Amino acid sequence: MTALFRQLPVQPQHPYTIYCDSLSAVKMTQNPVQHERTKHIEVDCHFTRDQVLSNKLKVQHISTTLQLADPFTKALPVHTFVDLISKLNLKSIHV
Structure with missing residues (x-):
């Protein structure tokens, strides 16, 4: 998103908000503690968590x-x- 906004005449607003209907996914982005079931999570989840912790991204729950x-x-x-x-x-x- 940031790269796209750089090419357009649009000033990006941080944090970007992503709406997710999975409470488990939302909680994983907010809690950096590794659990037994999440130790093999792919790189994109770790990237997302880092973006949330650095306040560049916000993940909110939304009803299905x-x-x-x-x-x-x-x-x-x-x-x-x-x-x-x-x-x-x-x-x-x-x-």
């Missing part, structure tokens, strides 16, 4: 029903898909 990225990342029931797409103000080109 409000997670606007879901239509782009997973299969959803039709009513959930339509509801989230409508919140994004996207319309079908086939209507």
